[in-house]
Amino acid sequence: MGISTVSAKGLAGWTSDLLARLPAPSGPLAAVQRRGREALAALQGPSRRQEAWRFTDLALLAGLDLNPSAALSRGAATDGLARQGTSQSGPGTLRLKLDGGSDPLAGVVLPAGVSPLSESELALALGHTLAATGCEQHWPVELNHASASQLLALRVASRSQVSLELVSDAASELQPLRVLLILEEKAQLQLCQRLTATGAGLTSLVLEAHLGRGARLEHALVALGQVDAALLAHLALEQEPESHVSLVAVSAGWGVSRLEPRIEQVDGSATTTLRGLQVVAGDQIADTHSHMAFGGPEGQLDQLHKAVADGRGRSVFNGAVRVSRAAQRTNAAQLSRSLLLSDRARIDTKPELEIVADDVRCAHGATVSCLQQDELFYLQSRGIAADQASALLKRAFCEEVLRELPAPARRWCPFESLLATHGSDRGPAIAVESGREGLEGEGG
Amino acid sequence: MLPTLAAAVSISDSFVFSPVIRPDADILLEITGLHARVEDNAILKGVDLTLRAGEIHAVMGRNGSGKSTLSKVLAGHPAYTVTAGTVTYRGQNLLELSPEERARLGVFLGFQYPVEIPGVSNLEFLRVATNARRVQLGQEELDTFAFEDLVRERIKVVQMDPAFLDRSVNEGFSGGEKKRNEILQMALLEPLVAILDETDSGLDIDALRIVAAGVSQLATADTATLLITHYQRLLEAITPDFVHVMAAGRILRMGGRELALELEERGYDWVDQELAALELG
Numbered sequence: 001m002g003i004s005t006v007s008a009k010g011l012a013g014w015t016s017d018l019l020a021r022l023p024a025p026s027g028p029l030a031a032v033q034r035r036g037r038e039a040l041a042a043l044q045g046p047s048r049r050q051e052a053w054r055f056t057d058l059a060l061l062a063g064l065d066l067n068p069s070a071a072l073s074r075g076a077a078t079d080g081l082a083r084q085g086t087s088q089s090g091p092g093t094l095r096l097k098l099d100g101g102s103d104p105l106a107g108v109v110l111p112a113g114v115s116p117l118s119e120s121e122l123a124l125a126l127g128h129t130l131a132a133t134g135c136e137q138h139w140p141v142e143l144n145h146a147s148a149s150q151l152l153a154l155r156v157a158s159r160s161q162v163s164l165e166l167v168s169d170a171a172s173e174l175q176p177l178r179v180l181l182i183l184e185e186k187a188q189l190q191l192c193q194r195l196t197a198t199g200a201g202l203t204s205l206v207l208e209a210h211l212g213r214g215a216r217l218e219h220a221l222v223a224l225g226q227v228d229a230a231l232l233a234h235l236a237l238e239q240e241p242e243s244h245v246s247l248v249a250v251s252a253g254w255g256v257s258r259l260e261p262r263i264e265q266v267d268g269s270a271t272t273t274l275r276g277l278q279v280v281a282g283d284q285i286a287d288t289h290s291h292m293a294f295g296g297p298e299g300q301l302d303q304l305h306k307a308v309a310d311g312r313g314r315s316v317f318n319g320a321v322r323v324s325r326a327a328q329r330t331n332a333a334q335l336s337r338s339l340l341l342s343d344r345a346r347i348d349t350k351p352e353l354e355i356v357a358d359d360v361r362c363a364h365g366a367t368v369s370c371l372q373q374d375e376l377f378y379l380q381s382r383g384i385a386a387d388q389a390s391a392l393l394k395r396a397f398c399e400e401v402l403r404e405l406p407a408p409a410r411r412w413c414p415f416e417s418l419l420a421t422h423g424s425d426r427g428p429a430i431a432v433e434s435g436r437e438g439l440e441g442e443g444g
Numbered sequence: 445m446l447p448t449l450a451a452a453v454s455i456s457d458s459f460v461f462s463p464v465i466r467p468d469a470d471i472l473l474e475i476t477g478l479h480a481r482v483e484d485n486a487i488l489k490g491v492d493l494t495l496r497a498g499e500i501h502a503v504m505g506r507n508g509s510g511k512s513t514l515s516k517v518l519a520g521h522p523a524y525t526v527t528a529g530t531v532t533y534r535g536q537n538l539l540e541l542s543p544e545e546r547a548r549l550g551v552f553l554g555f556q557y558p559v560e561i562p563g564v565s566n567l568e569f570l571r572v573a574t575n576a577r578r579v580q581l582g583q584e585e586l587d588t589f590a591f592e593d594l595v596r597e598r599i600k601v602v603q604m605d606p607a608f609l610d611r612s613v614n615e616g617f618s619g620g621e622k623k624r625n626e627i628l629q630m631a632l633l634e635p636l637v638a639i640l641d642e643t644d645s646g647l648d649i650d651a652l653r654i655v656a657a658g659v660s661q662l663a664t665a666d667t668a669t670l671l672i673t674h675y676q677r678l679l680e681a682i683t684p685d686f687v688h689v690m691a692a693g694r695i696l697r698m699g700g701r702e703l704a705l706e707l708e709e710r711g712y713d714w715v716d717q718e719l720a721a722l723e724l725g
Contacts, residue, residue, distance in 0.1 A: 373522070378559035378613075379569070381519050382629060383547035383576030392572075396563025396612075 010062040011045040027149040036145025056287040095165040100175040113160025117153040129208035133262035140232035144206040148176035158184040172199035179207040183215035192409040197229035205233040211243040220409035225254030241269035252279035268296025276305040277401035280313030287316035294327035301332035309345035320352040336366040469497040478529035487513040489693035495668035505690035515641040519553035548580035552635030556642040558622040561613040598631040619646030644678035656681030676708040
């Protein structure tokens with residue numbers, strides 16, 4: 001089996017190298033950076049000896065020669081560029097470019113209903129949700145703490161409706177992205193976020209959002225990497241009663257990716273919809289560790305995670321659901337469906353339910369299948385070539401998640417780009433269910 | 445080719461509709477000594493059958509007689525292995541062709557159990573299939589709009605609710621809707637040889653009439669139709685020119701329409717007796 005050539009010591013060495021090369025703490029997160037660096041120096045990095053990382057080898061990450069100063073020292077000098085990347089991408093939609101180094105709000109006029117957090121608000125809110133969802137000391141989070149010098153911190157006012165697009169593109173660099181969102185009572189935010197990679201770099205995303213009573217967050221995360229790039233993302237969401245979260249996360253193409261959506265329904269009575277799709281081929285590893293916690297009664301979860309594994313790719317899904325004693329009448333459903341396209345690909349999928357309350361419904365299920373021969377033959381018997389037929393079926397498999405992306409995010413991930421890493425298995429020019437649209441150009 | 449469908453044949457007309465048999469018509473499909481197995485089970489044990497343009501043939505037989513296997517072998521299902529015999533389609537060795545090549549060249553299999561494909565839009569599926577056939581025929585591919593026009597015209601053949609176009613292929617369709625969808629595909633692909641496997645199964649009387657009318661309408665002087673059926677009731681709606689009785693993997697007897705009536709009247713027991721006699725002899 002693929003024993004890592006770079007041991008935990010390798011990652012430790014990589015981490016201390018990185019720490020040594022990070023520029024001096026600066027900007028609004030200087031204090032966080034200092035604490036993060038201390039923590040990171042003391043923390044043992046992830047290794048496959050740890051249960052949470054058992055299937056996910058970060059050897060690729062440890063092999064990345066990152067120039068931390070490239071992104072981090074852009075600072076004020078490139079604020080103009082950052083502004084260029086900012087545009088109104090649609091009626092009422094603000095597009096912001098996050099590059100980890102410059103202030104994403106420099107020169108930006110925020111739409112009505114959105115305001116930047118003040119320093120004092122920041123001091124109160126930053127890290128609150130990370131702590132509430134139990135991940136503030138996770139290694140990828142500390143890595144972000146140690147390196148992020150800029151953040152996007154916004155408040156969405158009560159009862160306002162806002163649409164935001166966040167786009168980031170990482171080259172051969174460490175790109176630490178930090179986002180903090182506060183949704184006041186009954187605020188609504190549609191957040192379409194695109195992460196891409198154009199070089200052997202690491203994108204580190206830490207996003208936390210607090211949803212007030214009755215607030216709604218529709219978050220689409222489209223992460224399209226490349227084989228020598230890595231993605232580590234924590235999405236920490238805290239929900240007050242009657243709030244709603246819809247998270248659709250699509251990732252493909254990364255050498256290694258680890259996505260951790262962590263949601264806490266503080267007092268229950270909220271609804272959470274999670275949709276995930278990850279695609280691996282070649283030697284790629286994609287890992288989603290989701291963590292859903294119900295802190296009060298009558299919370300709801302509807303979760304579907306899908307994976308496509310080809311080549312020697314490895315897909316990992318761990319779906320934790322915690323139902324506390326107070327969370328009576330919780331109604332949770334989790335389904336993991338995986339498509340295994342190669343003898344050498346590997347899928348590890350595991351529900352992890354911890355239920356203390358006694359009056360709950362927690363359904364869970366997992367399926368792993370190959371392309372169905374009878375479906376392939378049916379399509380072929382209508383004149384559709386075998387490779388086109390299999391591409392059509394793969395696409396149909398993915399479509400169940402893709403169709404739930406809001407329109408702007410849907411445009412970012414045409415099906416072809418998801419399976420582009422499959423080489424000859426490129427998707428056919430067939431639209432399935434929803435329309436096909438090309439990758440949208442950058443605003444500017 | 446297909447006659448103008450605008451001049452749709454009414455249902456009652458179709459009951460008496462039958463193409464003229466011409467002994468000198470082109471042979472479209474010629475099956476000789478066909479043996480086939482699935483895994484280690486020999487199912488077809490020497491099938492001979494010739495279809496000429498303009499003919500409607502019915503293959504009848506008990507469950508397990510090899511009827512469905514014959515249809516799947518002709519369509520190129522990968523689970524079946526041909527161990528002996530030949531199948532020639534318009535002078536070409538059919539068995540050498542992939543399932544998709546056979547379809548593009550005009551061989552159509554109407555499935556007994558049409559497959560549900562969640563997530564694949566029926567309309568798009570029909571369009572891609574139709575275009576694959578059109579390219580083979582040297583015709584221009586149809587874009588979404590042109591195809592919608594065509595499909596809305598052809599859908600009348602099976603009186604199918606256009607709402608089914610917007611759903612996933614066969615997903616959640618009733619038995620009758622699935623069969624109508626099969627015949628709609630036939631109407632779009634305009635095959636030269638249509639093999640319809642138990643197209644009557646799972647249909648109520650009204651659906652059977654509509655499906656049968658559609659099939660009759662699509663059977664022309666240039667095409668051949670092979671109806672595979674267990675019961676004679678389909679043959680009340682579509683008059684076959686030839687009836688073949690299949691048992692134990694071969695055609696036991698061939699005749700005209702009266703053979704189907706005889707089967708209906710006497711059941712399949714005599715077939716068993718005849719088969720036993722044959723094997724003893």
